Amino acid sequence: MVNDMQERQNRYWQLLHQPDRLLLLHQASSVEQFVTLMGDWLAWPELTLDQMLAFIHMQRWGDFTPKLALFSQAWLPYRYCSQSKEVYWIPAFNQLSKPFLEDDISDIRLGLLAIFIQPKTLLKSLLTQCDSVPEIHPCLMIFHWSRCGSTLVSSSFSKLNDCLVISESMLCSDIMRDDFWSQEVKVKLVDLCLRLQGRFRHGERHLVVKWNAWDLAYWPMLLALYPQSRVLCLIRNPKDILASHQRLAGRHMVEGQGLLSTEWHIQQIETVSTTFSLNKFRISVLQHLAQLTHALLNSNRAILLDYQQVKDFHPTTLSTVLGRPLSMDEIECWQDHWCFDAKQQGQVFTPAVSNEPVPLRELQSPSWQQLFMTYNQLLQRLYWDKKHDV
Numbered sequence: 073m074v075n076d077m078q079e080r081q082n083r084y085w086q087l088l089h090q091p092d093r094l095l096l097l098h099q100a101s102s103v104e105q106f107v108t109l110m111g112d113w114l115a116w117p118e119l120t121l122d123q124m125l126a127f128i129h130m131q132r133w134g135d136f137t138p139k140l141a142l143f144s145q146a147w148l149p150y151r152y153c154s155q156s157k158e159v160y161w162i163p164a165f166n167q168l169s170k171p172f173l174e175d176d177i178s179d180i181r182l183g184l185l186a187i188f189i190q191p192k193t194l195l196k197s198l199l200t201q202c203d204s205v206p207e208i209h210p211c212l213m214i215f216h217w218s219r220c221g222s223t224l225v226s227s228s229f230s231k232l233n234d235c236l237v238i239s240e241s242m243l244c245s246d247i248m249r250d251d252f253w254s255q256e257v258k259v260k261l262v263d264l265c266l267r268l269q270g271r272f273r274h275g276e277r278h279l280v281v282k283w284n285a286w287d288l289a290y291w292p293m294l295l296a297l298y299p300q301s302r303v304l305c306l307i308r309n310p311k312d313i314l315a316s317h318q319r320l321a322g323r324h325m326v327e328g329q330g331l332l333s334t335e336w337h338i339q340q341i342e343t344v345s346t347t348f349s350l351n352k353f354r355i356s357v358l359q360h361l362a363q364l365t366h367a368l369l370n371s372n373r374a375i376l377l378d379y380q381q382v383k384d385f386h387p388t389t390l391s392t393v394l395g396r397p398l399s400m401d402e403i404e405c406w407q408d409h410w411c412f413d414a415k416q417q418g419q420v421f422t423p424a425v426s427n428e429p430v431p432l433r434e435l436q437s438p439s440w441q442q443l444f445m446t447y448n449q450l451l452q453r454l455y456w457d458k459k460h461d462v
Contacts, residue, residue: 081131083115136192141205151246152265157194157252164273196257208270210280218325238279241283303368303373
């Protein structure tokens with residue numbers, strides 16, 4: 073019996089590196105079929121659901137270091153735990169298609185394979201295998217302040233058959249924000265995780281990465297990591313951004329989330345008044361992003377566009393700016409896509425009007441005046457402005 077169990081355990085760890093067999097499990101249409109397939113592979117014909125669950129529970133993930141070259145063909149890292157320094161994995165058989173990576177992850181986790189088998193690995197133990205995973209060279213990286221049209225741009229690229237879009241990876245974002253890692257190690261970890269998430273598994277040839285709004289703080293590291301990538305930064309009138317977040321607040325616009333850089337939080341502790349104001353907090357977040365944008369533009373690597381430009385552009389204009397010519401079929405696809413809400417698939421886009429304007433006292437505050445002055449300065453540096461007017 074001991075030998076039988078040892079053999080089954082060996083077969084189980086081998087299974088995790090067998091994309092063809094894992095695909096069959098992923099495609100199982102019922103729990104009964106899943107258990108039968110597991111029984112066949114484990115040479116355990118009498119296997120029951122309870123026995124399978126107990127067997128999987130017994131496996132020691134803490135000792136598991138996969139062979140990444142093969143393992144990452146079937147598994148996608150999706151979550152990082154800063155307490156344990158572990159990465160969690162889900163099956164990588166679904167083609168990413170949703171406006172945000174988190175939406176795709178939620179769908180994948182509903183599958184039987186993702187429910188029954190949930191690999192986890194120590195992050196740092198994977199570093200020695202980085203060279204076994206194909207390098208990535210993003211053709212475009214998108215930074216933004218949120219609610220600036222970035223989802224429209226990124227989701228447009230996801231409509232192209234040869235493009236893979238990684239939209240707002242929380243895995244990479246959480247690693248960048250973890251001050252436990254030295255800068256040298258952090259760069260390697262982010263590159264490794266983006267290689268794993270951005271691996272071409274469905275015939276793609278180009279990678280587009282849209283970062284979270286708060287990831288703008290890490291632009292120096294990301295531009296140095298991917299020196300050949302085009303860089304787009306999207307901004308918008310701060311008043312409109314605040315109005316949008318009053319309807320439905322983004323995570324970085326909710327106080328206490330800890331998503332912004334350590335330096336920003338230290339500055340807030342030093343300058344914050346005793347009376348908390350949500351609008352003042354959000355204004356300070358936007359001012360921080362505006363200052364980061366100024367610094368990014370000074371690198372001479374970034375294309376700066378305002379929401380109004382994106383909204384008014386013809387698809388061919390935007391594709392020309394971003395260096396990606398479109399075929400006639402792709403132009404038609406983009407035109408059709410732009411008629412719909414980029415965040416609510418299948419719903420016609422209708423501009424929302426805020427019923428809760430920013431209070432007048434906030435608009436008259438020094439912090440707001442400073443933010444709007446910074447925004448107006450950035451408007452002078454918009455890409456394409458004069459040529460577009462001509």
